[in-house]
Amino acid sequence: MSEKHNQASRIITFPSIHDALKAEKHCRKAGFKVKLIPVPRHISSNCGMALECLNRDIEEIMRGIRHAELVIDSLHSY
Amino acid sequence: MRTGKHKTVYFDNAASSWPKPERVYRAMDACMRNAGGNPGRSGHRLSLQAARIIFETRESLAELFGVADSSRIILTSNATESLNLAIKGILKTGDHVITTGFEHNSVMRPLRFLEKESKLSLSCIGPSHKEPLDLPLLEKAITAKTKLIVSMHGSNVSGDIFPIAQIAGIAKRHGIVFLVDASQTAGSLPIDLTKLGVDLCAFTGHKALLGPQGTGGLYIREGIVLRALKQGGTGSRSESEEHPEFLPDKYESGTPNTVGIAGLGAGVKYILSTGVRNIGEKKAWLRAYLIKKLQDIDGMRIYGNPASAGLAVVSFTVPEVNSSTIARNLSDKYSIMTRPGLHCAPLAHRTIRTFPEGTLRISLGIFNTTREINYFIRCLKNTIKQAE
Numbered sequence A: 001m002s003e004k005h006n007q008a009s010r011i012i013t014f015p016s017i018h019d020a021l022k023a024e025k026h027c028r029k030a031g032f033k034v035k036l037i038p039v040p041r042h043i044s045s046n047c048g049m050a051l052e053c054l055n056r057d058i059e060e061i062m063r064g065i066r067h068a069e070l071v072i073d074s075l076h077s078y
Numbered sequence B: 001m002r003t004g005k006h007k008t009v010y011f012d013n014a015a016s017s018w019p020k021p022e023r024v025y026r027a028m029d030a031c032m033r034n035a036g037g038n039p040g041r042s043g044h045r046l047s048l049q050a051a052r053i054i055f056e057t058r059e060s061l062a063e064l065f066g067v068a069d070s071s072r073i074i075l076t077s078n079a080t081e082s083l084n085l086a087i088k089g090i091l092k093t094g095d096h097v098i099t100t101g102f103e104h105n106s107v108m109r110p111l112r113f114l115e116k117e118s119k120l121s122l123s124c125i126g127p128s129h130k131e132p133l134d135l136p137l138l139e140k141a142i143t144a145k146t147k148l149i150v151s152m153h154g155s156n157v158s159g160d161i162f163p164i165a166q167i168a169g170i171a172k173r174h175g176i177v178f179l180v181d182a183s184q185t186a187g188s189l190p191i192d193l194t195k196l197g198v199d200l201c202a203f204t205g206h207k208a209l210l211g212p213q214g215t216g217g218l219y220i221r222e223g224i225v226l227r228a229l230k231q232g233g234t235g236s237r238s239e240s241e242e243h244p245e246f247l248p249d250k251y252e253s254g255t256p257n258t259v260g261i262a263g264l265g266a267g268v269k270y271i272l273s274t275g276v277r278n279i280g281e282k283k284a285w286l287r288a289y290l291i292k293k294l295q296d297i298d299g300m301r302i303y304g305n306p307a308s309a310g311l312a313v314v315s316f317t318v319p320e321v322n323s324s325t326i327a328r329n330l331s332d333k334y335s336i337m338t339r340p341g342l343h344c345a346p347l348a349h350r351t352i353r354t355f356p357e358g359t360l361r362i363s364l365g366i367f368n369t370t371r372e373i374n375y376f377i378r379c380l381k382n383t384i385k386q387a388e
């Protein structure tokens, strides 16, 4: 992701790696640019991987996640 | 494959399928070389790679079984573990359980174990005149205490197929949990767990799903809560000393058999791309061919209902010749692998009245051919003639 570690990205955390991979698959299918990254240390989390998304996509991504009834933990700014 | 004089003919696919599709071997090799991290635990590339393999396998299994939420598929080390998790996880002291007269020891032993500890009472329902399970009798056996019905989907002894859709209907009407043992049918017959309305379904990875040994799983319908068999590391909620309650982590702890799961995923993908219906049809055709050839042999007694739809699992006896003698001769002299005896299912053999001698079992896989069946029939006839 070009906006790596940049204000323009948002981080979604998940209870489990399964949920993280599920969300990644879902977002990629929908055409969003996302990347699984190790959870940044300042964000406390459950599962070791988080999904990095572009800020401009986040609303649509969250809507998609709700619609597909995917499980997430929380949403963070970088 | 050749060993010595003869090409190996493998007719023991109900015990474990062999050979596997080429991609199964390749997936396992690649997993070990390129995805050697601990799945999802560490966050680095090799750890993520391993987690992806497990995720993809789970998604493929969910697709095969008509399950929308793949987190409801718990990966285990075999059907035996799945059945123990289901049975011990759902039952409480005083419960009544109904099962069939054909169950494998991986169902019967956990049940008998709990029965011996006076934790449950058990009813085994035998066959009717025509069917492997007397459904009206099963429904009559239900009491206020009945918590669980366990039935296999297909018999590993006779190849008979059990009416799981009807049993699911009965269970639902009475508010009873229904557990299916699909060890012999998963990968051989289409199974839509959502449509069937099954609550729990145990399967093994190394038979018709074409994966390696040491893999299996349990489907748990949403709303069904089990007591987990074990607690431990999951890579999730690492700050907590309490085991997480969400799936799949609740029922999966400890580093899994990632290499095996990679192979299982490749096996399931092979089935999805070939089509489980096509596989089932090919096996049904081979079964019919085998039965027709066997029926030509004098004194041959075939168990199960040869005329009805069945799995490519055929059990038979011939008068005066012991099944283990035949099996040994077939293996030693002709390199044909079959399985004699009781097939880990003494109850089933009691039900079909072949206990304790058992039967000789031929179980065909997708890679078997009619040519192999012809060869087997010739060798079987020779063996019988020599024994007489």
Ligand SMILES: Cc1ncc(COP(=O)(O)O)c(C=O)c1O
Binding pocket: B014, B015, B078, B079, B080, B081, B104, B106, B152, B154, B155, B156, B181, B183, B184, B204, B205, B216, B344
């Ligand atoms: C009907 C049935 N149930 C359960 C099992 C147990 O499978 P596994 O040995 O993989 O646990 C088998 C096969 O051995 C079987 O045929």
